[in-house]
Amino acid sequence: MPVHEESFAPGTPCWADVMVDDLDRARAFYGSLFGWTFQDLPPEAGGYVMARKDGHVVAGAMAKNPDDPGQVSAWTVYLATDDVEATVERAREAGGVFFLGPMDVLQVGRIAVGADPAGAAYGLWQAKEHTGTDLVDEPGSLCWAESMSRSYEASKTFYADVFGYRLQEIGEGGFQYSVATLEGDTPIGGIGAIPAAAPADVPSHWMTYFAVADADAAADRVTALGGTVMQPPFDTPYGRMALVAGPQGETFSVMQLPAQPAAD
Known part of the structure; x- marks a missing residue:
């Protein structure tokens, strides 16, 4: 764990x-x-x-x-x-x-x-006494966060200048997205351009991702609990994910992380 x-x-x-x-x-x-x-x-x-x-x-x-x-x-x-x-x-x-x-x-x-x-x-x-989340990359815990921007180049410059992000562009097919690292090679977050297909009233925002054991089951559970599935589960190289909203309109994402190979 x-x-x-x-x-x-x-x-x-x-x-x-x-x-x-x-x-x-x-x-x-x-x-x-x-x-x-x-x-x-x-x-x-x-x-x-x-x-x-x-x-x-x-x-x-x-x-x-x-x-x-x-x-x-x-x-x-x-x-x-x-x-x-x-x-x-x-x-x-x-x-x-x-x-x-x-x-x-x-x-x-x-x-x-x-x-x-x-x-x-x-x-x-x-x-000080509270360092942040005590659990990561486990179901029910923070597993990723990204800034989705209406001003992609400006956002990249800002986070590089202020936090020292080293950004690697991985976007393709007209989608702009960069993965951020710090001193090492471990990704710590992302910066992306809000897709042109997104509704015009979607502002720049940070998106929170929580790990789940099963993205499809989590999306169904969101609906059953009174929330909304904004984007149904879809596969990515980094895991299966869905964009959802709680009953009071707050948006977040759930991500089913890829299975890790068993240790020898």
Whole structure:
């Protein structure tokens, strides 16, 4: 089981949380879909809850602020950093904006949330007691994240300049997509151009992927639980995946990872 309890390398997607109108409804949906259990945090956490899978923290959830009509139901991807202030400064110099933080989150870490020059929202996480997800690439846990952009070249430049992404173009057939690595050769995320066939009102965004044992069964389960299948399961060289939305409209993807060869 890929347990990941140490800190993530700066620039790595390390956490994801969802903001919705009805937190109880989200708990029921994701609990049934992924087998998550939920841990209520102290009152000073503002109603934030931690989702756990097999005892490991894997994601967060919170209710919208009723006094902020601009909030939307959505998943947010957080990128690891060793220094929130320095990263925010680099991001601003590269054309990014911020609408939250930098600020401390209790004793567990330091946060900022903003958007890249293409308008895709993301968060920054400087770990203290909480390093991020403790489980990766297992059913019910984070397995991939990507920035899908209306300004592909600008997004590539931004993430390379701010986080040091090394980008390898793998797109084909008119689809533009780059895989990001850091110091080594292990992919940590992706940057893609929103396809021309996508509806015009789809904005630049970060997409969160959760691993599942069976993409087709997960898509059926989403529908049964009141969600929506936005793009039915399809095969890729990296696994079988589907784009879905929860009952409150928040989009995410599920991915059935390829079977790994048995160790000798």
